Amino acid sequence: MYPTLIATVDVVLFTLKDTRLHVGLVQREAEPYKGLWALPGGYVHPQEDTDLEYTAQRILGSKTDTKDVFIEQLGTVSSATRDPRGWSLSVVYYALIPAQNSEKVRLFPVDSLHDLAFDHKDIVAKAADRIRNKSYYSSLPVFLCGDMFTLPQLQSVYETLLGESVDKVTFRRKIMEMDIIEETGIMEPRTNHRPAKLMRVKQGFKNKLALASRNLNCGG
Amino acid sequence: MYPTLIATVDVVLFTLKDTRLHVGLVQREAEPYKGLWALPGGYVHPQEDTDLEYTAQRILGSKTDTKDVFIEQLGTVSSATRDPRGWSLSVVYYALIPAQNSEKVRLFPVDSLHDLAFDHKDIVAKAADRIRNKSYYSSLPVFLCGDMFTLPQLQSVYETLLGESVDKVTFRRKIMEMDIIEETGIMEPRTNHRPAKLMRVKQGFKNKLALASRNLNCGG
DNA sequence: ATAATAGTGTCTGTGAGACAATATGGA
DNA sequence: TCCATATTGTCTCACAGACACTATTAT
Numbered sequence: 001m002y003p004t005l006i007a008t009v010d011v012v013l014f015t016l017k018d019t020r021l022h023v024g025l026v027q028r029e030a031e032p033y034k035g036l037w038a039l040p041g042g043y044v045h046p047q048e049d050t051d052l053e054y055t056a057q058r059i060l061g062s063k064t065d066t067k068d069v070f071i072e073q074l075g076t077v078s079s080a081t082r083d084p085r086g087w088s089l090s091v092v093y094y095a096l097i098p099a100q101n102s103e104k105v106r107l108f109p110v111d112s113l114h115d116l117a118f119d120h121k122d123i124v125a126k127a128a129d130r131i132r133n134k135s136y137y138s139s140l141p142v143f144l145c146g147d148m149f150t151l152p153q154l155q156s157v158y159e160t161l162l163g164e165s166v167d168k169v170t171f172r173r174k175i176m177e178m179d180i181i182e183e184t185g186i187m188e189p190r191t192n193h194r195p196a197k198l199m200r201v202k203q204g205f206k207n208k209l210a211l212a213s214r215n216l217n218c219g220g
Numbered sequence: 221m222y223p224t225l226i227a228t229v230d231v232v233l234f235t236l237k238d239t240r241l242h243v244g245l246v247q248r249e250a251e252p253y254k255g256l257w258a259l260p261g262g263y264v265h266p267q268e269d270t271d272l273e274y275t276a277q278r279i280l281g282s283k284t285d286t287k288d289v290f291i292e293q294l295g296t297v298s299s300a301t302r303d304p305r306g307w308s309l310s311v312v313y314y315a316l317i318p319a320q321n322s323e324k325v326r327l328f329p330v331d332s333l334h335d336l337a338f339d340h341k342d343i344v345a346k347a348a349d350r351i352r353n354k355s356y357y358s359s360l361p362v363f364l365c366g367d368m369f370t371l372p373q374l375q376s377v378y379e380t381l382l383g384e385s386v387d388k389v390t391f392r393r394k395i396m397e398m399d400i401i402e403e404t405g406i407m408e409p410r411t412n413h414r415p416a417k418l419m420r421v422k423q424g425f426k427n428k429l430a431l432a433s434r435n436l437n438c439g440g
Numbered sequence: 441a442t443a444a445t446a447g448t449g450t451c452t453g454t455g456a457g458a459c460a461a462t463a464t465g466g467a
Numbered sequence: 468t469c470c471a472t473a474t475t476g477t478c479t480c481a482c483a484g485a486c487a488c489t490a491t492t493a494t
Binding site: 386387389390393394407411412413414415 | 455456457458459463464465466467
């Protein structure tokens with residue numbers, strides 16, 4: 001009755017490591033592309049999953065153990081030829097998580113990626129473009145930070161994603177304008193200089209994106 | 221081997237009519253939701269379609285006969301319950317076409333839509349949000365114009381989408397900065413006042429989006 | 441005190457929006 | 468000529484970025 005096509009969900013898992021953007025990959029255990037690195041992904045479990053985002057969360061949850069993960073749909077890629085087994089479609093989600101050790105995925109820097117299984121290299125590139133672009137006008141980079149962070153640390157995360165330095169004053173103005181982070185009352189420990197205030201994301205924005213009224217940097 | 225789920229492609233067809241944004245719908249001829257209005261959609265034809273955008277173009281082509289249509293993926297909606305027949309997924313595309321008469325679809329104003337089949341009313345709302353938002357910073361509204369149009373007409377299209385008036389000078393600056401339209405050399409005919417220059421979209425931007433360097437209107 | 445970085449105050453150039461002036465076709 | 472709208476010129480205020488200054492910790 002319905003056409004036979006392969007439908008999967010893949011997750012692009014971003015995190016920071018050594019001040020560089022990394023993506024979490026798994027090694028394929030079966031054909032096709034056995035042995036190659038690929039995005040974590042899988043099939044919908046119709047009995048268990050309520051929708052595709054649930055599927056993506058389930059796949060993500062099997063690779064990390066972070067709470068309040070920010071996850072968003074990137075889009076759906078498809079073609080008659082992207083999977084040697086047949087006409088295939090993949091609904092892609094991307095997630096941002098704070099730096100952590102996970103034995104379930106291996107982290108690779110997004111900007112020097114070797115060949116991956118299927119069209120996953122293209123997908124990673126598209127997802128990286130998306131999050132870099134969103135960093136210009138939203139709170140997205142805070143999801144790469146841990147529970148507590150300083151404003152200079154957050155600025156550094158923004159700069160890593162944007163690939164350029166931003167003005168300190170402008171940065172603070174924009175961030176505080178978004179009204180999504182607050183002081184914890186604790187100071188940054190063990191510094192060799194004036195310690196910064198440790199901040200946290202306000203309750204309610206743990207996994208919700210906020211938009212800036214104007215761009216952080218127009219890249220002009 | 222693979223889980224059974226219903227995968228379809230649906231197209232949100234936007235056009236302007238009476239200076240209001242309209243969406244093209246078809247009446248369902250079969251159950252479920254027989255008789256209700258719905259987005260034009262269908263299944264992938266694995267033998268014929270190279271990818272999902274091709275599928276969307278094919279569906280669109282069966283409803284209109286416009287060339288150089290602007291079409292873009294909105295996203296994929298899914299859930300175990302959105303289709304009474306079973307776990308279903310719909311990859312949604314939206315297209316913008318100039319005003320035209322098509323007997324294949326009926327046009328409805330997007331802002332006063334009655335109930336539609338499935339979750340199509342939500343999809344239309346989401347798509348309308350998307351194109352309205354994109355109008356702030358891109359050339360998207362030009363795809364609602366015909367082959368030739370004046371700048372005041374184009375401004376009116378922007379204003380319809382944005383739901384607010386924009387400054388004439390600012391508008392012209394932004395549009396011309398994008399460098400996507402050019403003079404035809406012809407003047408607007410049959411006016412009761414000074415005629416405007418008829419413009420056209422530059423070759424190469426017929427169905428390609430251009431981004432403005434800054435927003436047209438910050439909505440602040 | 442010095443070093444180093446956090447955090448704040450202030451100036452300036454750019455550009456969006458407001459408004460004014462000019463141009464052009466029809467009646 | 469007048470009317471109505473197109474098109475262009477100019478002013479001003481707000482804001483982003485630059486830069487300088489003050490604050491706070493450890494040594």
